[in-house]
Amino acid sequence: MSKRPFITKVQAEEIIKKFPTPFHIYDEKAIRENARKLYKAFAWNKGFREYFAVKATPNPTILKILKEEGCGTDCSSYTELLMSKECGFKNPEIMFSSNDTPAEEFKYANEIGAIINLDDITHIETLEQACGIPETVCCRYNPGGKFAIATTIMDNPGDAKYGMTKEQIIEAYKILKAKGAKKFGIHSFLASNTVTNEYYPTLAKILFELAVEIKETVGVEISFINLSGGVGVPYTPDKEPNDILVIGEGVHKVFDEVLVPAGLGDVSIYTELGRFMLAPYGHLVTTAIHEKHTHKEYIGVDASAVNLIRPAMYGAYHHITVLGKEDAPADHTYDVTGSLCENNDKFAIDRPLPKIDMGDILVIHDAGAHGFSMGYNYNGRLKSAELLLREDGSVVEIRRAETVDDYFATLKGFWDIIK
Numbered sequence: 001m002s003k004r005p006f007i008t009k010v011q012a013e014e015i016i017k018k019f020p021t022p023f024h025i026y027d028e029k030a031i032r033e034n035a036r037k038l039y040k041a042f043a044w045n046k047g048f049r050e051y052f053a054v055k056a057t058p059n060p061t062i063l064k065i066l067k068e069e070g071c072g073t074d075c076s077s078y079t080e081l082l083m084s085k086e087c088g089f090k091n092p093e094i095m096f097s098s099n100d101t102p103a104e105e106f107k108y109a110n111e112i113g114a115i116i117n118l119d120d121i122t123h124i125e126t127l128e129q130a131c132g133i134p135e136t137v138c139c140r141y142n143p144g145g146k147f148a149i150a151t152t153i154m155d156n157p158g159d160a161k162y163g164m165t166k167e168q169i170i171e172a173y174k175i176l177k178a179k180g181a182k183k184f185g186i187h188s189f190l191a192s193n194t195v196t197n198e199y200y201p202t203l204a205k206i207l208f209e210l211a212v213e214i215k216e217t218v219g220v221e222i223s224f225i226n227l228s229g230g231v232g233v234p235y236t237p238d239k240e241p242n243d244i245l246v247i248g249e250g251v252h253k254v255f256d257e258v259l260v261p262a263g264l265g266d267v268s269i270y271t272e273l274g275r276f277m278l279a280p281y282g283h284l285v286t287t288a289i290h291e292k293h294t295h296k297e298y299i300g301v302d303a304s305a306v307n308l309i310r311p312a313m314y315g316a317y318h319h320i321t322v323l324g325k326e327d328a329p330a331d332h333t334y335d336v337t338g339s340l341c342e343n344n345d346k347f348a349i350d351r352p353l354p355k356i357d358m359g360d361i362l363v364i365h366d367a368g369a370h371g372f373s374m375g376y377n378y379n380g381r382l383k384s385a386e387l388l389l390r391e392d393g394s395v396v397e398i399r400r401a402e403t404v405d406d407y408f409a410t411l412k413g414f415w416d417i418i419k
């Protein structure tokens with residue numbers, strides 16, 4: 001699969017006249033089409049809902065687009081809850097899947113009608129003291145060990161801080177039931193960025209069997225099962241993307257095999273996808289401003305890890321297209337760098353690319369999720385703008401770039417001292 005940007009060089013040049021690089025730009029049409037496909041994949045399940053993981057792309061314009069497509073939000077902090085509420089999400093459209101949660105946030109989540117997903121058995125007490133036990137409550141499961149599909153190890157839940165053990169989660173439902181909860185959910189997130197159609201069905205089987213066991217041993221009915229995030233995207237061009245229709249059918253099959261015979265055919269399936277909903281539909285657009293020939297060939301761009309930290313943080317691959325040179329041979333090898341005083345501030349290392357000239361516009365792909373949102377202000381660099389390519393081809397700014405005043409705003413007394 002080759003990766004083509006959703007904007008051309010001519011379009012980018014036009015956009016840059018008004019909004020200088022670097023910026024993130026999102027493709028509204030593709031976001032909507034993908035969301036519709038997800039709903040189609042789970043149309044067999046009456047109560048299906050996608051709770052978009054706000055942390056992936058916390059922008060109200062994006063949240064409202066997803067709301068129009070039927071999605072709710074998944075939050076894990078006060079600000080994400082507040083943003084969801086202000087965007088008009090209401091009970092039961094907000095999921096609060098947090099961990100290490102401050103008591104005030106449970107209280108606020110409950111106030112705005114969010115479904116609270118407990119990460120630990122000890123949080124029952126925190127929740128009860130903060131706001132009482134709500135009628136609907138969810139618990140997060142962590143089976144421990146390694147999570148494998150066939151013989152391939154996908155991730156390592158035994159090392160993850162999230163969720164409760166089997167014994168704890170069963171005990172948690174007993175306590176919650178005794179304290180008056182009526183509707184129960186199960187949640188689990190066992191592997192991140194999976195590029196296989198088997199992840200959700202494998203996870204679903206584990207959770208569906210757990211639901212049956214809980215029904216039998218605790219005597220509570222599970223009303224929803226939240227498969228959470230983890231359906232990924234192919235960051236590298238050699239990978240085949242997930243087929244969400246196949247994934248939906250895979251979950252359907254396990255649903256019919258495990259839940260229906262146990263009398264649990266009314267269970268709603270929820271997802272909390274972030275990356276799958278947005279990553280491919282956002283580009284980080286940046287301009288080449290320096291070339292440097294020392295022990296290696298470097299291209300310096302006007303974006304840095306402040307705009308997209310995944311390569312620096314995880315060594316993540318993000319595909320790069322030089323606009324206008326989409327079909328040119330990749331006969332040069334570059335490190336593409338930002339300006340931070342950290343040697344890991346590189347968008348690409350030893351990457352074959354076409355010859356890059358100063359002023360060339362580069363598209364860094366799959367930056368629509370966990371891109372802007374993971375940004376920070378190291379070296380006093382300011383966060384860039386977010387733009388939206390509308391369905392009619394127009395471009396609007398949906399978050400302005402930070403200014404120097406924004407950067408200094410939290411420094412008490414600073415202006416008085418320097419004046």
Ligand SMILES: *Cc1c(COP(=O)(O)O)cnc(C)c1O
Pocket residue numbers: 053055056074097189192193228229230231272273274275276369
């Ligand atoms: C991060 C996260 C998600 C979304 O994960 P993606 O990899 O973006 O799909 C969903 N639920 C929870 C609880 C998370 O922490």
